[in-house]
Amino acid sequence: MRPDSLPDVAGDQAQSARLLDWVGMARIALPLRIETGDGDAMTVAASADVGVNLVDPDARGIHMSRLYLHLQDALSSEILGRDSLRRVLQDCIDSQRGLADRVQLTLRYDQLLRRPALASAHSGWKAYPVEIDAVLGPAGLSLTLALSVEYSSTCPASAALSRQLNAARFVAEFPGDPADTSAVHDWLAAPRGLAATPHAQRSRADVRLSLHEGVEAFPVLAIVDALEHALGTPVQTAVKREDEQAFAALNAENLMFCEDAARRVASVLAADPRVTRFDATVSHFESLHAHDAVARVRG
Template structure:
């Protein structure tokens, strides 16, 4: 049996009259797979896999639907050709609105991908890769382009209260072991290096800072890498990749230097974002995934 002949004009029921006419806020597609060109940690452009949600408002109440396939086709390769930035996004989103031929005047694109960065060890010559989850929300409408960036960094948090309680137990054991004596320098040194010199250890846990930033209108290049670096520097104890014994010891020293409650961590994050002129507004959440409790300690701050 031969295939039927394709008719010269295909039906397009999306152009039919809507039965229950009204405007719609957002119509589109979610979780589209696409390639994305971004900057890596060495200043080079690389292509990474991403997921995208894209949709427009439907401003013609009588139109049954939008031209969804046009959005999909406009998006598929556009962000793989140029490094992600304000100008590229503005051009791609304007094309998406134009593709709807009067049905929409606002488009929203959300991109989700992983920023892969190589991180050096603290003391040894090793290094390893770490992925930072990134979400970029871009909205183009009559008021222009608005960019909102969300990213997370993980770090270690050692409880100041637990550290103080541990020091008290260590001091109490020292008093018991050396009661009535005047120990020499060598005796104290050897005691501190022995199991008796550690009566208790403070509890620490992996923690996460998640920030959502409205970028200033004059920001073109996305400040993902510099923001990650600034946040990790302020928190002081970013989780590590390659770790040898000397790196683990250096990490332990950093934890002792940066004792913090979730409130302390939230203030450190806020100080970084407040001082950055590229950030018009921010919301930050820090969560310490407690090793002492069965619940988490959380703090939020905005500015």
């Protein structure tokens, strides 16, 4: 049969007239062309949620297949950015032929970034979860970028308590006359020289950023670099012994509660001219407690 001879019940009148805020599809698989941050580009596997508002209260349904077909190839041929998203979203609205005046598209993918080791000549790939939320409607286009950064957090209170035990053991091992340098060195290098270690845990900063209307490209690499630099202890990729030692030193230099980490993240985002608004959550997945330590900040 010819397509135009097939029944289309979506065009029937709705039984209960009502406007709908969002109608569409979730978890659509598609390829996405993205910037790597170093002047190059790559294609990644992504998932998409796309939906429109239904502004005709009497219409039974939207043209859902048209949204799907518009998305399948639109984002794989050119690099993802403000202009390309605006065109795709406008095409989605136009495809509904008056049924909608607002469209929302959410894209999720992992951005692979190659990260150097701390001390050795090695490097490795790390995946950063990214989510982009784009809305086009009568008020214009709005873009939101969300991403996550993992880091290590060593508890300042635990470090202070450990230092106290280490100092007490030192006094017990070297009572009376001051010890000579070589004896103290040998003691510190031996297992006996470590009475306690502070607890540390893998942690994560989740940020959600509203981007200034003048921002064309999504600054994933720049934001990740800034956050990892501020936190000081990003989770590593390739690790040899010298890298592990350097990482231990960074943890000692960057003792932090979740409150400290949240303030570090906020200071970076508040100073970024590309960001008009941010919401950040830092989560320390405790090794001491069975619960997590969490702090949230916005600005």
